[in-house]
Amino acid sequence: MTAATQHTPKQALRRYFKIFVPSMAAYLILVFLAAYLIKNEIVGGAPKYVLAFLPGLAALAFLYGWFRFIRETDELARRVQTEASMVGLAVILSLSLGWGILEMFIETLPRLPLFYVFPLYFAAQGLASWRLSKKYGTGFCLP
């Protein structure tokens, strides 16, 4: 965060998409591949755990691109992204806490698999980002 901004917001956005597209493609491929291999018990033992870890790494690459965008872009876009991520966190933490507490007391309630949390987070964050971009007039929104 302390590094000086050396890119224009447009350049930063282009650099973001250069990571976003391959990392999301890798994430999708790895999720389906891991699900297929684990569900059909084609892999077992230690490789199963390594396989489960791979979609997380792909998502981490996407997050790296997003953080880099926040670091490289201008102050206004950084503010939009920070506020939007806080809104996303507020939504997802409240939902997961409420649901988790309900699960403890209502046995018939379906379990919430936690890997849904991050798609939900980015949906909330994206909506907030769109709304805040309109509010501050930055012109584009992410992710």
Next chain:
Amino acid sequence: MSYTKSMLKARRKFTLKFLALYLVTIGLLLATCSISVKYLTVEDQSNFFRYFLILSPVIPALLLLFLSRWFLKSTDELHRNIVIKGLLWGLSATMLMIIPWSFLEFFRADMLDLRANYLLQIFVIFYAIGMIYGHWKSGAYVKSNDYDPWREPKS
């Protein structure tokens, strides 16, 4: 790097505001409970507590984020960056832990039960680690007693 007067003021105000809001929240929760026990029928009380139980965890999550957002607005660029870094660290570490874990759990691997309500606690721990790391990396951590408004700044 040492704290300036405005940084210390922002940090002190943040702590005071957090404590005040926390006490008000606890007070409101206790007041609501005691009113419901006094004025509601037993059946209504059980319904009330069911919904109360659902809503109450929302409070710490919102409190944490509201105060972080407020702190971001009131502090300087350096501390703002530390908070942002903490948030981003918290988010990535939580994600990296949760995705594989829940994935294995979903496919019936022998994993401990990770409930949705643990998410806040996990996030807060990583958020705090990220903040501490950010402080350490930026060299911003100096005890507040070290600040002397009369001392000449070093060139």
